[in-house]
Each structure stands twice: as structure tokens, then as C-alpha cells.
Amino acid sequence: MSRAEPGTSRLYHRLMVYLLFIILLLPLAGTLLYSLATSWSASLLPSGLTFKWYLALWSDPRFLAAFGQSLLVCVGALLLSVLLILPLLFVVHYHFPRLDALMNILILLPFAVPPVVSSVGLLQLYGSGPMAMVGTPWILIGCYFTVALPFMYRAITNNLQAINLRDLMDAAQLLGASTFQAAFLVVLPNLRKGLLVALLLSFSFLFGEFVFANLLVGTRYETLQVYLNNMRNSSGHFNSALVISYFLFVLVLTWAANRLNKDKS
Amino acid sequence: MSFVSVQNLQKSYGASPVFTDINCQIQRGEFVTLLGPSGCGKSTLLRCIAGLTAVDSGKILLDGNDLVPLSPQKRGIGMVFQSYALFPNMTVEQNVAFGLRMQKVNADDSRSRVREVLQLVELQDFASRYPHQLSGGQCQRVALARSLVTRPRLLLLDEPLSALDARIRKHLREQIRQIQRELGLTTIFVTHDQEEALTMSDRIFLMNQGRIVQSGDAETLYTAPVDVFAAGFIGNYNLLDADSASRLLQRPVNSRLAIRPEAIALSLSGELEGQVRSHSLLGNVIRYRVEARGVELLVDVLNRSSADLHPDGQRVSLSIDPTALCEVA
Amino acid sequence: MNSIKRSKWLASLFLLPFALFFIIFQIAPLAWVAIHSLQAESGWGLANFSKVFESRFYRQAIQHSLEISFWSSVFGILIAVLGSYSLRKVDSRLRDFVNAFANMTSNFAGVPLAFAFIILLGFNGALTMLLKQAGIIEDFNLYSKTGLIILYTYFQIPLGVLLLYPAFDALREDWRESAELLGANAWQYWLHIGLPVMTPALLGTFVILLANALGAYATVYALTTGNFNVLPIRIAALVAGDISLDPNLASALAVILVGLMTLVTVIHQWLLKRSYHVAR
Numbered sequence: 001m002s003r004a005e006p007g008t009s010r011l012y013h014r015l016m017v018y019l020l021f022i023i024l025l026l027p028l029a030g031t032l033l034y035s036l037a038t039s040w041s042a043s044l045l046p047s048g049l050t051f052k053w054y055l056a057l058w059s060d061p062r063f064l065a066a067f068g069q070s071l072l073v074c075v076g077a078l079l080l081s082v083l084l085i086l087p088l089l090f091v092v093h094y095h096f097p098r099l100d101a102l103m104n105i106l107i108l109l110p111f112a113v114p115p116v117v118s119s120v121g122l123l124q125l126y127g128s129g130p131m132a133m134v135g136t137p138w139i140l141i142g143c144y145f146t147v148a149l150p151f152m153y154r155a156i157t158n159n160l161q162a163i164n165l166r167d168l169m170d171a172a173q174l175l176g177a178s179t180f181q182a183a184f185l186v187v188l189p190n191l192r193k194g195l196l197v198a199l200l201l202s203f204s205f206l207f208g209e210f211v212f213a214n215l216l217v218g219t220r221y222e223t224l225q226v227y228l229n230n231m232r233n234s235s236g237h238f239n240s241a242l243v244i245s246y247f248l249f250v251l252v253l254t255w256a257a258n259r260l261n262k263d264k265s
Numbered sequence: 266m267s268f269v270s271v272q273n274l275q276k277s278y279g280a281s282p283v284f285t286d287i288n289c290q291i292q293r294g295e296f297v298t299l300l301g302p303s304g305c306g307k308s309t310l311l312r313c314i315a316g317l318t319a320v321d322s323g324k325i326l327l328d329g330n331d332l333v334p335l336s337p338q339k340r341g342i343g344m345v346f347q348s349y350a351l352f353p354n355m356t357v358e359q360n361v362a363f364g365l366r367m368q369k370v371n372a373d374d375s376r377s378r379v380r381e382v383l384q385l386v387e388l389q390d391f392a393s394r395y396p397h398q399l400s401g402g403q404c405q406r407v408a409l410a411r412s413l414v415t416r417p418r419l420l421l422l423d424e425p426l427s428a429l430d431a432r433i434r435k436h437l438r439e440q441i442r443q444i445q446r447e448l449g450l451t452t453i454f455v456t457h458d459q460e461e462a463l464t465m466s467d468r469i470f471l472m473n474q475g476r477i478v479q480s481g482d483a484e485t486l487y488t489a490p491v492d493v494f495a496a497g498f499i500g501n502y503n504l505l506d507a508d509s510a511s512r513l514l515q516r517p518v519n520s521r522l523a524i525r526p527e528a529i530a531l532s533l534s535g536e537l538e539g540q541v542r543s544h545s546l547l548g549n550v551i552r553y554r555v556e557a558r559g560v561e562l563l564v565d566v567l568n569r570s571s572a573d574l575h576p577d578g579q580r581v582s583l584s585i586d587p588t589a590l591c592e593v594a
Numbered sequence: 595m596n597s598i599k600r601s602k603w604l605a606s607l608f609l610l611p612f613a614l615f616f617i618i619f620q621i622a623p624l625a626w627v628a629i630h631s632l633q634a635e636s637g638w639g640l641a642n643f644s645k646v647f648e649s650r651f652y653r654q655a656i657q658h659s660l661e662i663s664f665w666s667s668v669f670g671i672l673i674a675v676l677g678s679y680s681l682r683k684v685d686s687r688l689r690d691f692v693n694a695f696a697n698m699t700s701n702f703a704g705v706p707l708a709f710a711f712i713i714l715l716g717f718n719g720a721l722t723m724l725l726k727q728a729g730i731i732e733d734f735n736l737y738s739k740t741g742l743i744i745l746y747t748y749f750q751i752p753l754g755v756l757l758l759y760p761a762f763d764a765l766r767e768d769w770r771e772s773a774e775l776l777g778a779n780a781w782q783y784w785l786h787i788g789l790p791v792m793t794p795a796l797l798g799t800f801v802i803l804l805a806n807a808l809g810a811y812a813t814v815y816a817l818t819t820g821n822f823n824v825l826p827i828r829i830a831a832l833v834a835g836d837i838s839l840d841p842n843l844a845s846a847l848a849v850i851l852v853g854l855m856t857l858v859t860v861i862h863q864w865l866l867k868r869s870y871h872v873a874r
Contacts, residue, residue, distance in 0.1 A: 014688070016680035021692050023673065024699045024751065027710035030720060034713045045720075084615055087608040095605045109620055112855065114809025116826040117848040120833050121623025124630070124841050131618075142619040149616075179601065210704045210812035215834050228705050229816055236713060243706040250701045258694060317771050337774040344775050350768035354790040363786070367777030415776065 028247070035240035053241035063242070066227035073137050073223060074206045077144030078199055084145065085152050086191075090183060093157070093165050100157070107150040115211035118143070122216060135220040143212045148202040155201075159194030163187070193260060200257035204250045266329070268293035268451050269314075269419060274323035276306075276313060283309050284475035287323070291453065291468075296445055298454045300462040301472035302498065307455045310472075311421050314453065315344050327419060338367075343412030344421040347428055349404040351396040357383070357407050358392040364415035382414045385444060402433040409441065413448070420445070420452045426461065438465055459499050463487060471495055488525070492594040496523040501552075503562050504593070513537075513560045514585075520592045526552065526565035528589030531575060535582030541575050557583050631845035642846030652828065656850065659825040662739060663807035666746030671800050673747070674754025681755070682762055693759070700752035704812035711736060711745050711817070737818050745813060750803050757802060761795035794866055801862040805855045825851050 035053055037046030057063055092099045122143070126133045133139040165187060172182035210225040218226060228242055267290035274287040284306045291297050299307035312318040314325055316337035325332040332340050351360050358379055365375040383389045386406040396404055405425055412420060422441070426434045442465050445452050456462055462469050463483045471479045471486060479491045490496035496504055502523040510518040531553070539557030546552075551573060553564045564583070566573050575581055634641035646652045681689055702710070714721040715736045725731045735741055765788060773783045789796075811826040820827050820835075825847060831837070832844035 010683075013680040013683040016676055017684050017688060017692055020673070020677035020681070020751075020755075021695065023748075024696060026721070027707065027714055027748065028699070028702065030714040031706075031710040033720075080615070084612040088612040091605045091608050095602050106616070109624070112805070113620075113624055113852060114811070114826065116809065116811045116829050117627060117852060118620070118623045120829060120841060120844045120848050121626035122619070123833050125622055125626055142615060145615060146620045204701055208701055208704055208706075210816075214812075214815075215830060225705050225812075228709070232709075232816070232819070236709075239709050240713060243709055246706060247702060251698055254698050254701065255694075258697075315771075315775060317774070337771070338777045338779060340775075342775060344772070346768045346772065348766070348768055350766065350772040352769060352773075352787050352791075354787065363773070363778075364776035367782065411772075411776070 031240045031243050034237060035244045037237060039237075053235075053237045054245070056238060057241045057245060062222075063227065066222045066224045069137070069221055070207060070224040073140045073144065073221075074203055076137070076141045077148060077206060078203060080141055080145050081148045081152055081202070082195070082199075085149065085156065086188075089153065089156050089160060090165075090187070093160050094169060103153065107153050110146045110150055115143075115147075115209075116215070118146075119212065119215040122212075134216055135218070137217065137221045139216050140212060140221070140223075143216065144206050144209065147209060147212075148206060151202045151205065152198045155194055155198035156191060159191055160187075163190045197257045197260050200253050200260070204253045204257075207246075207250060207253075267291055268295075268328060269453075270324075270326040271310075271314070272324040272326065274310070274313065274325065275321045276309060276318070277321060282475060287475075287477060289470055289477060289480065291451060293451055294449045296442065296452045296454065296465060296467045298456060298462040298466040298469045299472055300456060300459060300469050300498075302457060304474075305472040306475040307472050308423055311423055311453060311455050314419075315342055315421055316340050341415075341417055342419045342421060343415060343417035344423065345405070345408045345412050345425045347424040349396070349401075349408045351404055351407055351411075353396050356393050356395055357388065357399070360396070360407060361411045361414055364411065368415065378414055379410075382410045385413070386410045386440070400433075401429050402437060405429065405437060406440070409444070413444070413450075418451065420450050422452065422454045424455055424457070427456070427458070434461075441465070463499075471498065473498075488589070489591055490523055490593055493521060493523075496591070496593050501526050501563055501565070502591075505560065509560045513558050515558075520594070523591040523593045524562070524585060525589055526563040527567075528586045529555075529562060529564045530584045530586075531555070531564060531566055531573075531581045532584065533581065535584055537583045537585070539581055539583050541577050541579045541581055543577055544575070555581060555583065627845040627848050629845075630842045631849040633842050642843050643850070645843065646846055646850065651823070652847070655823045655825050655828045655847075656854075658739060658823055659808055659851075660854070662742050662746055662824065663804050665743045666750050666807050667800055667803035669743070669747040670750025670754050670803055671758075671796065673751050674758050674799070675796070677751070678755045678759040679762060681759060693755075696752045696755045700749070700756065703749040703810075705816040707745070707749060708813050708816035711741075711748075715741065715744070737822070742814060742817070742822065745817065746807050746810065749810075749813065750807065753806060754799055754803060757799045758795065761792065761799070764791055764795065797862055797865055801858055804858050808851060808855055808858075 033046060036049045036051070038048035038050045038052075039046065092103060122139065123134055125131070126139055128134075133142070168186055168190070169179075169182050172186045173179070177185065208225065209223075210229070213223045213226050214229065217223070219230065222230070224246060228239070228246070231239055231242065269291040271287055271289045275285050276283045277285075287306075287310060299310060301307050309318060313320045314332070316332065316335065320333060323333070327340070327342075352363065355363070361379045361382060362375050365378060370378070379392075380389060383392060386409055388403060388406055388410065391399065391403065391407075396407070399407065408425070425441075426437055429437065438461060444450075454462075454465060463486075466483060468480060468482055469486050470477050473494050479486060479495050481489075486495070487499055490499060490502065493504060496502040502525060505513065505522045505524070507518050507520060507522075510522040527550075537557055539555045539562075542554040542556055542561070544551055544553045546568070549568055551566050551568050553566065553575065555562050555564050562583070568574075631642055632638055632640065634645075646656075681692060711719075713719055715734060716722065717736075719736070722731075722734050722736075725734070736745070769787055769791075770783055773787055778786070809826065811830065814822055814824055814827060815830070820831065829844050829847045829851065832840045832847070
């Protein structure tokens with residue numbers, strides 16, 4: 001930092017941060033404005049403001065169905081994740097700590113393998129035959145489980161390490177608890193907050209997922225993102241209201257997760 | 266004319282002042298220590314002289330020129346940090362040569378000057394090592410070499426030995442002082458360790474809460490502290506308020522007195538009687554807690570022979586050197 | 595000893611459901627793709643791959659994918675570096691707010707983002723109008739490679755900021771001060787010390803951004819209704835499109851896509867080994 005002119009460097013940094021903010025804000029702001037505009041074509045600013053697009057959106061049964069179906073799939077996937085991952089984490093960290101290294105590699109797979117690539121195999125394997133689930137929400141729930149896996153595994157692992165799982169379990173068992181009792185009564189309550197934060201963040205991520213939803217299920221079980229894409233030919237204002245509604249919903253979730261995170265410390 | 270002159274220096278962080286109106290003079294070639302507890306402002310003062318922290322008002326004159334408007338690059342000052350601050354992506358040689366590179370010294374001159382200064386700190390064989398391959402003491406010697414090679418007019422050291430263990434610290438202390446004498450380099454050293462200050466410095470500035478409480482050579486600071494803080498910081502002074510002092514010496518005393526533990530002698534018979542309460546063996550010195558006339562005193566006795574060992578409870582007689590009685594504010 | 599062994603066996607039973615689902619939904623599809631990439635009408639072999647590399651069309655898809663990913667990652671990381679560095683230097687209120695905002699905009703990728711950009715930068719978009727009036731551009735086609743690069747850059751920025759913000763922890767302030775006292779100005783500090791020390795983190799982030807862009811499907815699909823020639827679109831078209839379905843060829847393309855991502859990671863590791871070793 002230059003001693004001779006600390007004011008200038010402070011100004012520079014503020015400027016850069018505001019620039020960053022504006023760059024990130026522009027698309028959002030534009031969409032928001034468009035969703036509130038009566039009409040806005042080929043001119044710099046909209047001609048008037050109105051809420052009618054939001055009213056139209058929230059009274060559209062197809063939208064509400066899509067919203068509901070998205071909710072169902074995401075909640076279902078997260079439920080499945082919790083049921084599968086919690087026991088996994090517990091067993092790995094308590095009984096087989098060396099498996100953690102292997103797990104850390106495995107959870108890279110959903111990141112390293114793009115959803116398009118997995119979809120190729122998924123469509124062929126489960127499109128027909130004994131395990132046909134393409135076109136149903138079930139395949140989505142399964143795939144979303146793999147998508148949420150890295151987030152949830154890492155978040156809960158950090159949590160487990162922070163509460164020192166082994167010592168807690170050993171102490172509980174010395175006091176007479178069985179493994180199950182110790183897990184449910186002692187460990188689980190301590191994981192609550194970390195679990196909740198992980199769930200909220202995974203949920204926001206899953207809610208915005210498009211690739212699997214479109215390729216594997218499409219209109220047969222229309223989630224919100226697929227609905228959004230299918231409505232591309234209707235009014236841009238309507239679409240903007242849709243986008244903003246979706247974003248506000250996700251915003252609330254991430255804000256809640258942030259608050260919970262801060263409370264933790 | 267002093268070589269370094271700090272005049273009316275003021276510095277605050279927001280509403281809390283670090284120092285208000287600091288003044289001090291340093292002669293050319295002097296080794297001066299800023300000594301004091303954490304938070305007294307000594308490191309901040311050093312950083313102000315280096316230009317790494319801005320001052321609110323005042324002047325810092327180096328050989329007649331005011332440094333305050335100059336950026337750190339232009340001050341011609343070398344500095345050694347507590348954390349060494351060696352650049353991790355460069356070898357020892359490249360680290361040391363960095364300042365010369367910034368001065369655009371040509372490659373041959375640079376190489377020979379680097380070699381010269383590495384020999385000075387006895388690290389000429391380590392030129393192609395990286396910082397993470399060196400021990401703490403070696404890192405600090407490289408940091409010293411790096412700051413010396415540019416031939417600065419003033420050398421600043423910010424608690425350079427605090428992160429090192431005791432044996433290395435002693436060795437480096439001597440090495441730094443020796444190099445400083447050889448080069449005749451004006452040096453300001455910051456530490457909270459009084460032993461370091463006493464052994465290394467020509468003069469010490471004792472600081473507390475942003476003020477220079479006392480300045481002088483080691484002997485003066487040690488034997489004649491001016492106030493309670495100074496007496497409490499240097500050495501293990503016995504601090505007596507006026508009443509206790511009167512009771513002990515059986516004559517009226519108007520101010521607080523400080524008495525060094527080694528200035529009190531113990532014998533088995535004499536006028537001032539007391540009793541040994543406890544003792545601890547510090548190696549070459551035995552430290553006794555003695556109570557005399559209701560006053561508890563620390564007495565240090567050289568561990569010369571078994572005659573100097575007094576068991577707890579023993580009745581002893583104290584004799585205090587009258588010239589060692591120090592009146593403190 | 596026996597009871598511990600027994601409890602371990604019991605415990606490993608709990609691993610089974612997870613393993614089952616993971617295999618069904620992650621491993622099996624991947625294995626299918628890998629195997630079938632080598633199966634063509636003529637039987638086993640590299641027929642699919644040679645078909646891809648001999649076709650100008652598919653080569654163009656690969657080229658487009660690489661170009662868009664590369665440039666969006668370069669611009670994205672540039673903006674993210676400057677942004678996150680300044681973010682660390684401003685007061686905590688502004689910093690926390692912009693940080694949270696950047697995190698939330700990372701959710702704004704895919705279809706919604708494509709629509710937002712159409713509104714802003716489409717043929718009749720507000721920003722397009724503005725820039726035309728100001729005379730800065732003549733005509734802007736969002737649905738071109740350039741448009742896509744801009745769009746991709748946008749969603750790379752939050753990811754870049756997320757990854758780079760903590761990476762600046764590696765830069766110690768006393769290196770900067772030391773360099774200043776030795777005569778270095780800000781440029782020289784960054785050139786000789788700052789950037790070299792940050793290089794591992796910068797490279798790592800760049801690789802992640804590249805992989806992120808290479809695999810992206812939703813954004814480009816929504817923007818161009820699947821009409822722009824990039825690898826993910828080509829792959830999807832061969833398995834879920836209206837025209838010719840060729841899952842084996844799609845598998846080969848998929849293997850190439852994953853191969854590109856792996857290649858990038860390998861280069862990254864190799865480059866890391868070549869730079870100086872910092873004791874961790």
C-alpha cells in the first residue's frame with residue numbers, strides 16, 4: 001500500500017468492488033425491470049410499470065404445477081440423500097476412517113463428469129427394460145442425489161470433524177448407550193445446524209438444475225427450469241417475472257442458510 | 266547534530282492515540298533499542314520511521330532530510346522483520362539480490378556484493394537454497410543480509426529474535442552487534458526482552474503507553490529507574506511505598522523507593538534483622554524472600570558456596586547499600 | 595475383539611444402500627459411455643472417434659467448445675482476481691454485502707441467465723440500444739461465439755471470486771513491506787513476488803473454470819435453442835434430439851469431452867510441479 005497516497009488506493013479498491021457489483025447486477029436488474037414493465041421494446045427504458053405479469057404468472061396453473069413438481073423432486077432427492085449419506089458418513093468416520101480418502105475422490109465424480117455425459121448412459125440404461133425410469137421423477141431424484149452428494153458430504157464431514165465424533169461416541173458408550181442410541185441422541189443433534197445449511201444450499205443448487213431435467217424427463221414431468229425453457233416463445237415480460245420469482249425464492253433460501261451459518265459461530 | 270531526529274511525532278488510530286508528541290535523537294553509528302511491553306507503541310514508531318505506517322504530524326529527520334513525505338522505497342532504510350519476510354519464490358541469493366535489482370545495479374556488481382554480504386552472515390554455502398529449506402536462525406541471517414546489501418543509512422530491526430529459540434538468539438545477538446560495529450551502521454532495535462536490550466545497546470529508550478519514559482545507557486537505566494514503571498520493567502526491583510520504606514530504614518522517607526535485590530547482602534548477624542520466608546534456586550543466583558520489619562523483600566545472593574544457602578525460617582540480618590536506594594516517581 | 599469385528603461388519607452393511615444408488619446413477623452410466631464409445635456398427639474399435647475427427651462439423655464443435663471455454667475463463671479469472679483482491683481491501687460492510695451477492699448470483703446460471711442476457715443484449719436489448727446510441731458498437735449478435743463468451747464469462751465470475759478470495763491469504767503483508775523498503779513499487783512487487791506466489795492458486799482456479807465452461811449445457815441450449823455447435827449440444831442432440839440418434843457416437847464425443855477436461859487437469863499438475871515448491 002503506498003504510504004504517500006493511501007486515499008487513492010482506497011478509492012481504487014472501492015471502485016473495483018462497485019464495478020464488480022454492477023457487472024453482476026446488470027442482468028438481474030434488467031430482468032427485474034423487464035418483469036415490471038408494461039412494454040419495453042427497442043428503447044432505453046420501459047414505457048410503464050405494472051405488476052400484471054406477476055399476477056399472470058402466479059395464477060397460471062402450469063407454472064404452479066411446475067413449481068410444485070420442482071419442489072417435490074428436490075425435497076425427495078434431499079430426503080434420499082440424508083437417508084443414504086448420514087449413515088455412510090457415520091460408518092466411514094467411526095469405523096473406516098481410511099475410506100475418507102477414497103470418498104473424497106468419489107465425490108469428485110459428479111463434478112468431473114458433466115451431466116450431459118452421464119445423461120448419455122442414463123438414457124440408454126434406464127430408457128427401457130427392467131429399470132426403466134426415464135420420463136419419471138424417480139430418475140431425477142436419483143440423479144439429483146449424486147448432484148447434492150459432494151456438497152452434503154463435505155459440509156457434514158467438516159461438521160463431524162469439528163465435533164470430534166470418536167470422542168463423543170466413546171464417551172456416550174462408556175456411559176451405557178448402544179451405538180444406535182449414541183448416534184441418535186448425541187451425534188445427530190450436534191449435526192443439526194450443519195446439516196440444515198448443507199440442505200438449504202443443495203436445495204438452491206438443485207432447484208436450478210436443467211440438464212438432467214430436460215434430457216431425462218422433459219415435459220413428461222415438467223420442473224420449473226424446463227417450464228421456463230418451454231415458455232421461451234411467450235411474452236418476454238412473463239418470462240422475466242418467472243425468472244425473478246425463481247431467483248427471489250432461491251435468494252430467500254441462501255439468505256436463510258447464510259444466517260444459520262453465522263449463528264453457528 | 267544528531268543523525269536521526271524524531272520531532273513531535275503524533276499518531277492515532279481513529280480516536281485512540283498511539284503516541285502524542287514523541288521526540289528522540291540518535292547519533293550516527295549508534296545502536297539504540299526501543300524497549301517496552303506489548304502495546305507501548307515501539308513497533309509503531311519503528312514502522313513510522315520506515316514509512317510503512319503514516320504519521321499524523323511531526324518530522325522524522327535522517328541526516329537533515331525529513332522522511333515523512335517520502336515513500337518507503339525512497340528512504341534508504343533497511344529493515345528486518347520478526348517473521349523474516351523472505352520471498353518464498355526466490356532462492357537465498359535472489360532474495361538478497363532483490364534490493365540491488367531494484368536499484369538497477371548491474372549483474373556482476375550485484376553478484377559480488379551478494380557474495381560478500383552472505384560471507385558476512387556466514388551463509389555463503391546456502392546461496393541456492395529456498396527459504397523453506399532453511400532453519401529460523403538461517404532465515405533471519407538471510408533477512409539481515411538482504412537489508413544490509415543495499416548499504417542503507419539506517420537499519421531497523423523489529424523484534425527479529427523473538428521467534429527463535431534461546432541458544433540461536435544468543436548467538437545471533439552477538440553476530441548482529443558485531444556486524445553493526447564493523448559497518449558503523451546506525452541501528453534501531455525493537456524488543457520487549459530487557460536482557461537483549463541491556464546486552465546489545467549503546468542506548469535504550471524505554472517506552473510505555475506511547476511515551477518515552479526514560480532514555481540512557483544500559484547501566485543508567487538499570488541502576489537508576491525514574492519511575493515505578495521503569496523500576497518494574499527492568500530487573501526485579503523491590504518497590505516500597507514511602508511508609509514501608511520509612512519503617513524499614515527507620516528514618517522518614519518522602520517518596521517511593523526502589524531497591525535492587527542484589528544490592529542487599531545477607532549475613533547471620535547485624536542490625537537490620539529479618540527472616541527467610543522462601544527461596545528459589547536460579548542456578549548461579551539464589552533468590553530469597555526475606556521479611557524484615559514487616560516489609561517483604563527479594564534478595565539475590567550469588568551462589569558461591571554452601572555458606573550462601575539459608576534455609577527457610579532462618580533468622581538473617583540484611584545490609585542495604587545506601588547508594589542503591591533509588592527514589593522513583 | 596470379536597464384538598468389534600462384528601460391529602464393523604454390521605456397519606459396512608449401512609454402506610450398501612449408498613453404494614447401490616451411487617453405482618446406479620453415477621458409475622453405471624459412466625461405464626456405459628466408456629464402453630459404448632468403442633462400439634460402432636462395425637463392432638469394437640475406434641470407429642466412432644475417427645468419425646468425429648474426420649468430420650469438419652464435429653471438429654468445429656470441439657474448437658468452439660475450447661475457444662469459448664478458454665476465453666470466458668481468461669476474462670472471468672481476470673475480473674475475479676481484480677474483484678476479489680479489492681474486495682479484501684474494502685471495509686467489512688461493503689465486503690460482506692458484495693461477497694454474499696456474488697455467492698447468490700452463482701445460482702443465476704443456466705436458463706434464467708440466458709433469458710436475462712437476451713433482454714439486455716439481444717437484438718432489441720436495452721444495453722444493445724444504449725451501446726448503439728453511444729456509437730460504441732455497430733451491431734451486436736448475442737447468439738454468436740462472442741456473445742457466448744460474454745455470457746459464459748458472466749457465470750464464471752462468481753465461481754472465480756469464491757475460489758480466489760481465500761487464496762489471497764497466501765500473500766503475507768510483510769513481503770509487500772519488505773519489497774517496498776528494498777525499493778520496489780507496486781508493479782515490481784506483483785511481478786516478482788505477488789504473482790509468482792499466487793500462481794498455483796490462479797492456475798488451479800483457471801482449470802476449474804475451464805472444466806466448468808466445457809461441460810456447460812443449460813446456458814447455451816437456452817440461448818440458442820440447441821443450435822450452436824459446441825460439444826455438449828452435439829452430445830445431447832445424438833441421444834435426445836429429433837434427428838438421428840446415435841448413442842455410441844454420443845459416447846465417443848462424451849469421452850472426448852471428459853478427455854479434454856482430464857487433459858487440462860494433467861497440464862495443470864505438470865505446470866504446478868515446474869513452479870517452485872513452497873513448504874506447506
